Amino acid sequence: MSTNTIPLELTRKDFVSDQTVRWCPGCGDYAILAQMQKTLPELGIPREKIVFISGIGCSSRFPYYMNTYGIHSIHGRAPTLATGLAVTNPDLSIWVITGDGDGLSIGGNHLLHVMRRNVNLNIILFNNRVYGLTKGQYSPTSRKGFKTKSSPMGTIEQPINPVAIALASEATFVARSIDSHTQHLGEVLAAAAAHKGVSFVEVYQNCVIFNPDEWGPLEDRRERDDHMIYLEHGKPMVFGRNRDKGVRLNERFEPEVVQLGEQYTVDDLIVYDARSKALAMMISSMEHPYFPTPMGVIRQVSAPNYTEGLMAQIEAAQAQKGKGDLHKLYRAADLWEVK
Amino acid sequence: MSDIEMIEHDEEEIEELESVVIRFAGDSGDGMQLTGTQFSNTTAVFGNDISTMPDFPAEIRAPQGTTAGVSGFQVNFSSYDVLTPGDAPRVLVAMNPAALKTSLPDLESNGIIIVNTDTFTPTNLRKAGYESNPLEDGSLRGYEVHEVPLTTLNREALKEFTTLSTKDKDRCQNFFALGLTFWLFDRPLGTSGEWLKKKFAHKPELAAANAKAMETGFYFGETTEAFRHRYRIRPASLPPGVYRKVTGNEATAMGLVTAAYKAGKPLFYGTYPITPASDILHSLAPLRHFDVRTFQAEDEIAAMGSVIGAAFGGAIAVTGTSGPGIALKSEGMNLAVALELPMVIIDVQRGGPSTGLPTKTEQSDLLQVMFGRNGESPMPVIAPQSPSDCFDMALQAVRMAVRASTPVVMLTDGFLANSSEPWAIPNPDDIPAIDIEHPSAPSNGAGEPFLPYKRAPETGGRPWAIPGTPGLEHRIGGLSKAPLTGNVSYRPEHHEQMCRERAEKVARLAEFIPEQDVFGPLEGELLLVSWGGTYGATRTAVQKAIAQGKSVAHVHIRYLNPFPRNLGELLQKYHKVLVAELNGGQLAFLLQGKFARPVLTYSKLHGQPFKISEISRKIDEVLGS
Ligand code: SF4
Numbered sequence: 001m002s003t004n005t006i007p008l009e010l011t012r013k014d015f016v017s018d019q020t021v022r023w024c025p026g027c028g029d030y031a032i033l034a035q036m037q038k039t040l041p042e043l044g045i046p047r048e049k050i051v052f053i054s055g056i057g058c059s060s061r062f063p064y065y066m067n068t069y070g071i072h073s074i075h076g077r078a079p080t081l082a083t084g085l086a087v088t089n090p091d092l093s094i095w096v097i098t099g100d101g102d103g104l105s106i107g108g109n110h111l112l113h114v115m116r117r118n119v120n121l122n123i124i125l126f127n128n129r130v131y132g133l134t135k136g137q138y139s140p141t142s143r144k145g146f147k148t149k150s151s152p153m154g155t156i157e158q159p160i161n162p163v164a165i166a167l168a169s170e171a172t173f174v175a176r177s178i179d180s181h182t183q184h185l186g187e188v189l190a191a192a193a194a195h196k197g198v199s200f201v202e203v204y205q206n207c208v209i210f211n212p213d214e215w216g217p218l219e220d221r222r223e224r225d226d227h228m229i230y231l232e233h234g235k236p237m238v239f240g241r242n243r244d245k246g247v248r249l250n251e252r253f254e255p256e257v258v259q260l261g262e263q264y265t266v267d268d269l270i271v272y273d274a275r276s277k278a279l280a281m282m283i284s285s286m287e288h289p290y291f292p293t294p295m296g297v298i299r300q301v302s303a304p305n306y307t308e309g310l311m312a313q314i315e316a317a318q319a320q321k322g323k324g325d326l327h328k329l330y331r332a333a334d335l336w337e338v339k
Numbered sequence: 340m341s342d343i344e345m346i347e348h349d350e351e352e353i354e355e356l357e358s359v360v361i362r363f364a365g366d367s368g369d370g371m372q373l374t375g376t377q378f379s380n381t382t383a384v385f386g387n388d389i390s391t392m393p394d395f396p397a398e399i400r401a402p403q404g405t406t407a408g409v410s411g412f413q414v415n416f417s418s419y420d421v422l423t424p425g426d427a428p429r430v431l432v433a434m435n436p437a438a439l440k441t442s443l444p445d446l447e448s449n450g451i452i453i454v455n456t457d458t459f460t461p462t463n464l465r466k467a468g469y470e471s472n473p474l475e476d477g478s479l480r481g482y483e484v485h486e487v488p489l490t491t492l493n494r495e496a497l498k499e500f501t502t503l504s505t506k507d508k509d510r511c512q513n514f515f516a517l518g519l520t521f522w523l524f525d526r527p528l529g530t531s532g533e534w535l536k537k538k539f540a541h542k543p544e545l546a547a548a549n550a551k552a553m554e555t556g557f558y559f560g561e562t563t564e565a566f567r568h569r570y571r572i573r574p575a576s577l578p579p580g581v582y583r584k585v586t587g588n589e590a591t592a593m594g595l596v597t598a599a600y601k602a603g604k605p606l607f608y609g610t611y612p613i614t615p616a617s618d619i620l621h622s623l624a625p626l627r628h629f630d631v632r633t634f635q636a637e638d639e640i641a642a643m644g645s646v647i648g649a650a651f652g653g654a655i656a657v658t659g660t661s662g663p664g665i666a667l668k669s670e671g672m673n674l675a676v677a678l679e680l681p682m683v684i685i686d687v688q689r690g691g692p693s694t695g696l697p698t699k700t701e702q703s704d705l706l707q708v709m710f711g712r713n714g715e716s717p718m719p720v721i722a723p724q725s726p727s728d729c730f731d732m733a734l735q736a737v738r739m740a741v742r743a744s745t746p747v748v749m750l751t752d753g754f755l756a757n758s759s760e761p762w763a764i765p766n767p768d769d770i771p772a773i774d775i776e777h778p779s780a781p782s783n784g785a786g787e788p789f790l791p792y793k794r795a796p797e798t799g800g801r802p803w804a805i806p807g808t809p810g811l812e813h814r815i816g817g818l819s820k821a822p823l824t825g826n827v828s829y830r831p832e833h834h835e836q837m838c839r840e841r842a843e844k845v846a847r848l849a850e851f852i853p854e855q856d857v858f859g860p861l862e863g864e865l866l867l868v869s870w871g872g873t874y875g876a877t878r879t880a881v882q883k884a885i886a887q888g889k890s891v892a893h894v895h896i897r898y899l900n901p902f903p904r905n906l907g908e909l910l911q912k913y914h915k916v917l918v919a920e921l922n923g924g925q926l927a928f929l930l931q932g933k934f935a936r937p938v939l940t941y942s943k944l945h946g947q948p949f950k951i952s953e954i955s956r957k958i959d960e961v962l963g964s
Contacts, residue, residue, distance in 0.1 A: 017814070019826065048809040053648070063814050064827065069806040071651060072816025073644070074674050080636065080644025081651070085806070087632050088607055088652030092806055110644070113637040310632060317627035324629030326597055326767035333583040334530055335764075336384040338574075 010041040017067040028179035028206035029058060032126065033065055035182050036095075039189045040068075043093075050093045051085060053078045055102040058133050059126035059205070062097040076107020079114035082121050083306075090307035093193065094121040100141040101131050104160060108140075115169035115198050117306045122192045122199040125162055128207035129214050136210035148210075163298060164284045166200040167277060173199040174280065174299040179206055180219045184230070184295060191297055197305040218288060229292035231283075233300070236269040239292045247283075247292070255286055274300045353525060354568045358417030360425030361520065363513075364442045365434030366403055367396055367410040370513040374432075375412025377517055381530040383584045383761055386574025387416040390875065391584075392424035392758040392948070397614070397697040404458075404466035406437045418573040422725070422875030424758060426950040430523070432516050434458065434489075436467035443479075451483045453519065455512070457490035485565055489515055496555035500548045507545070511552035518556025525571045528553060578763060585762040587726040587755035587872075588615070591659070591685060592622035594733025596629050599655040602737070602773040607654040609634040609645035614697045615753040616659045616687040639664040643671030643684075650680040651815075653777060653805035655737055659685040661753075662704050663694060665711070672746055673712040674817050676841065679792070679801050681740035681747075683733070684708075688752040688871075690946045699946030700753035702871050703922035708748045709900060709929065715838045717845040719743070720900040722750040724874035727762040729755060732897065734770070735852075741775055742851060743844045744800040750899070752921075754948045755872040778802045780810030789813055792825040792837075798851075799844025846901050855903035859885050859892030865961055866913035868938070870896045870926055873949050877919055880954035891958055899926070907934045917941055917961050919954055 015037040023029045040050065050068040054060035056075035063070030073081050078096045086094055096114075103111045103125045114123070130148065131137040137150035141162065145154040166174045173195040177188040185203065192199035204215050217223040222241075229239035229247065237247040238260070246269040250256040258264040273279055280299040287293050318324075363378070365371045372393055379391045394411045401408030415425035430451045433439040435458040446452070459474055473479055474486060493515045497508040514531075521528055532550055539546035560566055585593075599606035608623050608631065610616070624633045632654070636642035642658050649656035660668060665686050675682055688704045690696025708720055719739050723732035729751055740747040778789075791813045792801050804811040813825065821828035822836050859881060869877040874895050881893040894909060896902065910916055910930065916938040918927040924940040931938055941957045943949060 019814075046809065048807055048812055051806045052814075064816070066814075068812050069651075070814035070816075071648075071678070072814065072818065073647070074670055074817055077640060077644040077671065077674075080641040080671075081648035083636075083641075084607060084609055084634070084645030084648025084650075084654075084656070085652040086648075087634055087645070088605065088649040088654040088656075089805075089807060092652075109637055110641050113641065314627045314630055314632075321628040324596070324600065324626060324631075326600060329593060329596065329626070329629070330764045330767065331581075331583070333585075334380045334384050334534075335581055335583050336386060337581050338386065338577045338579050 010047060012037045012041060014047060015040050015067050017065050019064045021065050022061065023058060024209050026208040027058070028128065028208070029062070029126065031179040031182055032124070032185065032203055032205065033062065035185045035189060036066070039186045039193070042190065043193050045093045045193075049091060050095070052095045052097055053082045053085070054097040055107055056133070057099040057102045057131075058207070059097055059099040060102060076102050076105070076110060078102070079107065079110040079123065083114055083117070083119050086119050086121055086307055087310060090120060090311060096121055096123040098123065098125050100125065100127045100129060100139045100162070104140045104162060104165065112165065112169045115166055115171040115200060118170070118172055118197045118303055119306045120197055120308075122201070124189075124192075124201050124203060126203050126205040127162055128205045128211055129159075130207050130211035132207050132210055161284060162202045164281070166202075167280050167284060167299060171200045171299070172197040172301050172303050173297070175200070175297045176202045176204070176293075176295050178204040178215065178218055178295065180221070181224065188296065195300060197303060216288065218293060227288045227292055228295045231272050231274070231294050231296040231298060233272060233274040233297065236266045236271050238266060238269060245292070247286070255282060255291065257291060274298065352569050353571045356570050356572050357419060358415065358421060359430060359524065359570060359572055360413060360415045360428045361430040361432070362411055362413040362428040362442055362445070363432045363516070364409055364411040364438035365513070366437070367398070367400055367408045368403065369410070369434045370510070371410045371412050371434070374513040374517050375414060377531045377534065378520060379414050379416075379584060379759065380534070381521065381526050382414065382416045382524075383582065384530050385526055387418065387572055388421050388575035388577060388761060389414060389416045389584065390421045390424045390758065390760050391415070392754065395698055402466075404435060404437055404463045406441050406467060409438050409441045411438070411442060416572060418575050420575065422879050423948070423951060426952050430520070432520060434512070434516065436463050436469055436473070439473060440467045440469065446482070448481060449483070451485070452479065453485045453487060453516070455489035455516075456486045457488050483567070487519070487559070492555065492559060493552055496551060497548050500544065500551075502544060503548055508548065511549045514549045514552040515556035518553035519560050521553070522557045522560030523566065523569055525569050528557060577761060580763040582761045582763055584759045585727050585730070586618070586757055586759040587723070587729040587751050588618035588687070588757070589622050590727050590729035590762065591733050591749075591751065592619050594730040595655070595657055595683070595737070596623070596626055596631060597730070597767065597770060598734045598737035598773060599631070600629065600767075601734075601770055602655055602741070602775050604653065604655050604775070605630040605632050607632045607634065607646065607649035607656045608658070609636055609642045609649065609656070610659050611636050611639045611642045611664065613639070613661045613664050615689055615756045616661050616664070616685065618756065619659045619685065619687075639667035640671060643668040646682050647671060647675050647678065647680060650675070650682040651678070651806065653803070656682040657685065658682075659687065661687045661689050662691045662707075665704055665707060669712050672718065673714065673716050675746040676712070676716045676718060677817050678815050679744045679841070681744050681803065683736045683740055683747050683749060685749045685751065687756045688750060690944075696946040698753065700872065700948060701921050701944065701946060702750070702752055702873070703925065704750060705899065705922065705925040706928065708750065715842065717842045718900065719745060719747045719845055719848055720750060721747065721898050722871040722896075723755060724871065724895055724897055726755055726758055726760050728897070730762070738773055739848055739851065741773060742798050742800055743848055744803060745845060750871060752872045775803070777808065778804050778811060779808055790823045791815060792820065793823050794840065794844070799840060799847055849901040849904045852898045852901070852903060854905045855894055855896065855909060857892050857894055857909060860890060861892070862912040863892055864890035864914050865892070865958065866910065866916045867891060867893045867954070867958065868896065868916060868918045868926070868930070869893070869920065870899060873919060873921060876949040876951050877954055879951045880958060883951070883955055884958050889958065889962060891962070896926070899929070902933065907936070910934055910936045915939060915961055917957065919949060919957065921949070
C-alpha cells in the first residue's frame with residue numbers, strides 16, 4: 001500500500017519502542033523487526049500515520065516493539081481490524097503482521113477476503129511452518145509427515161502455499177522474502193509499502209526452537225543463491241551463485257530448470273512478467289529443493305482499492321443528494337400532522 | 340381516485356369504534372406484508388394511533404398453500420393511545436385456507452372474516468390440513484363471514500389490461516383486498532395511490548392495474564349488499580407535531596446516523612447479514628451522503644473486528660446482529676472491553692438456542708450479553724421499549740460508549756425491529772451535540788509520555804487518541820496490562836486493578852443514566868417489572884389493573900447494566916415483584932442476584948410478544964383476585 005509522503009528526518013531509532021523484545025534468541029523475527037525499523041524511515045511516511053495490527057502468535061508481538069500506533073488483537077482477526085481502520089481513515093499506512101497459523105488457519109477466511117477486497121494495507125505473513133507460541137504443533141503450512149507433539153507419527157495433512165492463496169484471492173501485490181536475507185527483505189518491504197491496494201508478503205522465518213531446519217540452504221548466506229530465484233519484472237529468469245542457471249517453459253508448459261551454456265541460453269528462459277497471473281500461479285508451485293524458490297515481487301497489478309471505491313461513492317452520493325440532512329432523513333416517509 | 344373520496348356515504352351505515360385490530364394473512368407470495376404496510380400508512384396518515392406487527396415464516400417461499408407458508412401482518416389502530424399490535428384481531432382478511440386456519444384461533448369471537456373463496460379448492464384445503472371446507476361445515480358459526488371470489492373479481496376488473504398475464508393480474512389481488520378494507524374502515528385511497536405511482540414509475544401499467552384493483556375492491560364494498568356495516572375510527576389525539584410511521588430497525592438506523600452527525604464523525608457500520616437485524620444495514624447502506632460507511636463483512640467475527648478497527652480510528656463504530664451472531668462476536672466484544680474503545684453492538688434478539696426462531700421474537704440474550712465472555716468483562720447493556728424508542732436509545736448508546744470508552748450493547752428484538760408505531764419527528768437541531776475530545780500532543784503536555792490508560796476522574800474513561808495524531812503513538816492489545824501506560828503486564832496487582840477499574844467505570848454510568856420511573860402507586864401490593872419490547876403489553880395491562888382499583892405499579896427498565904441507581908430501593912416498596920419477560924427468567928435472575936430481593940417470574944417462550952390479556956391474567960393470579 002502507499003500513502004501520501006512528505007520528507008521527514010526519521011531514523012531507525014524513532015521506530016524502536018521502549019518495550020523489551022521477548023522472542024527466543026536467534027529467532028528470525030528479530031531480523032524482520034530490524035528490517036522494518038530500518039525500512040520505515042526511508043519511506044517518508046510520518047510516524048503517526050503508521051499502524052501495526054497483529055493477531056496472536058510469536059510474530060504478533062511485533063506491534064509492541066514498534067514505536068507507532070498499534071493493536072495486538074485476537075487470533076486470526078487482524079485483517080478485520082485493519083479493514084475497519086482503513087475504511088475509517090484511508091490516509092494511514094497500515095501493516096498487518098500475521099503468521100502461518102494466525103493467517104492461514106484460524107484467520108484464513110479473513111485473509112482471503114481482505115485480499116479480495118484490495119483494502120489498502122500491507123500484510124506480512126511470517127511463515128515458519130510451525131506453531132511457536134503454543135510450543136510446537138504443526139501448522140497449515142507444515143510439510144506432510146512433519147513430526148511434532150501433536151503429530152508424533154507425522155502429519156497426514158496437505159500443506160497450503162501462502163502465495164498461491166494470495167494469488168487465488170486476487171491480491172494485487174504478492175511477494176516473498178526471507179528473514180536472513182536482510183537486504184532483499186528491506187527491498188520487498190519497501191515495494192509493498194509503495195503499492196497502492198493490498199500488499200501480501202510471505203516472509204520465510206526461522207523458528208529456531210521448534211522448526212530450525214525448515215528452510216535449509218535458503219538460510220545459508222553462501223548457498224542460498226543456488227536455491228532461490230530473484231524475480232524481476234521484464235527480466236529472464238536467471239539464478240545461481242554464478243548466474244548460470246535459469247527457468248524455461250518446457251514442452252509440457254511446465255517450468256524447468258536448465259543449465260545455461262551450450263544447449264540453452266538466456267533467450268530460452270521465461271521473461272518474468274509480474275502482471276501475469278497465470279505465470280505467477282505457475283511459479284508459485286516452484287519450491288526448493290526441486291526448484292529455486294521464487295523470491296521478490298511475484299505479482300503486481302494496479303486496481304482500484306476498497307477505500308478509494310468507498311470514498312468515491314460517498315463523494316458521488318454527496319454530489320447527487322447534497323450532504324446528509326437529518327431533517328430530510330426523518331421526513332423521508334408518509335407524514336401527517338397533528339395540530 | 341379523488342372521485343372515490345367524494346362518494347356520498349349513507350351515514351347511517353357507519354359504526355363508530357374506538358379501536359380495531361385487523362390482520363391480513365395469506366401465502367408468503369401473496370404480498371401480505373405490503374398490504375399491511377399500505378393499510379398502516381394510510382391509517383397513520385389518517386391520524387389514528389397505530390401499532391403494527393408483521394409475522395412471517397423464516398423460509399422465503401415455504402411450500403405454497405401450507406400453514407408453514409402463511410405470512411401475516413397485524414395492525415391495531417385507534418382513536419386513543421395504543422401500545423401494542425393488539426391481542427386478538429377483530430377483522431381477518433384470509434387469502435387462502437391456510438391463512439384462515441392459522442389465524443382463526445386468534446380472532447375475536449364474533450369477529451369479521453373476509454375470505455377469498457376462489458382459493459378454497461380441495462387441493463388448498465388439503466394442504467392447509469382441513470378435512471372439510473370450513474366455509475360449508477359450520478365451523479365459522481358465530482363469525483361474520485364475507486365470502487368474496489376475489490381472484491375472479493380481480494381478473495374481471497383487470498380485463499382491459501391485455502398486456503398483463505393472468506399471473507401479473509393475480510399479483511394485484513392484494514390491492515383488491517386492500518381497497519375493500521379501505522372501504523370497510525372508511526379510509527381514503529390517496530396515500531396508496533401515490534405510493535403505487537412512485538413504486539411503479541417505470542411500469543405505469545402495473546401501477547394502473549394495482550390502482551384499478553384497489554378501486555374495484557373499494558367499489559365492491561360500496562355496492563355489494565353483503566357488508567352490513569362500515570366502521571369509523573376517529574383520529575387519535577396525539578400530541579401536536581409532524582408524524583411518520585417508524586419500525587424499530589428504521590429508528591435504530593436513524594438514531595445511529597444522528598449520533599454520528601451530532602458527533603461530527605463518520606458512521607461505520609460493520610455487519611454480516613442476519614435476520615432480523617439486516618434491515619438496519621438496508622436502512623444505512625443508502626446513506627453514503629451522510630458519510631455512512633457500511634461494511635458487509637465476510638462473517639460475524641470480521642464484522643466485530645472491523646468495528647474495533649473503526650473505533651480505534653475514531654469513527655462512531657457500530658455493529659448489528661442477532662443471537663447466533665452475538666455468539667460469534669463475543670471474542671471481539673471481549674477484546675473491545677480490554678482495549679476500552681467506544682463502540683455499539685446492537686443485538687436484535689430472536690428465539691434461540693442456536694438458529695432457533697430466526698423471524699420470531701424473544702428476550703433471551705440478556706444473560707449472554709451480560710456474562711457470555713471469558714474473564715471479567717463488564718459491558719453496559721440498554722434496551723429500548725418501543726420502535727420509536729430505538730431512536731433515542733441508539734443515541735444514548737453512543738453517548739454512553741464515548742463517555743466511558745467502552746463497548747455498549749443495545750438489545751432490541753424481532754418484535755421491536757419489525758413492528759411500527761407513529762413517531763413524532765424531532766427537530767434534529769434540538770438534539771444536543773455529542774462532544775468528543777481526542778487528545779493531541781500539546782494537550783497531553785509537552786515532553787510528558789502519553790498514558791493511554793490514564794482515566795478521566797469523573798467517568799473512568801480513557802483518552803481516545805487516534806492514529807494520525809503526532810506524538811501519541813501507542814500500542815494496545817488484548818493482553819493484561821499495567822495501569823496508565825497500558826503496557827503488557829502480568830503482575831497480579833496490575834491485573835486486579837485494571838479489572839476493577841473497568842468494572843467501576845461501567846458501574847459509574849449509573850450517574851449518567853436517568854433514575855428509574857414508576858408508573859402507578861409508589862408502594863403497594865404488586866410491582867410489575869419488564870424490559871425491552873414487552874413495554875406496550877405490560878403497561879397496558881397495568882393501566883387496566885389500576886383502572887380496576889388494583890394495587891399494581893409498573894417499572895419498565897431500559898437500562899440493564901448498570902441498573903438505574905434507585906432501582907433496588909423501588910423493588911423494596913411492594914409486597915410482591917413480578918418480572919414478565921420473553922425468556923426463562925433472565926432479568927429476574929439478575930435482579931435477585933443484584934438486590935437479593937426474591938421476585939416472581941412470568942416467562943413465555945412462544946416466539947411471540949405478550950398479549951395484554953396474558954399479563955392481566957397473571958396480575959390477577961398473583962394478586963389472588
Ligand atoms: S518459538 Fe520460534 S517463532 Fe516463537 S519466538 Fe521462539 S524461535 Fe521465534
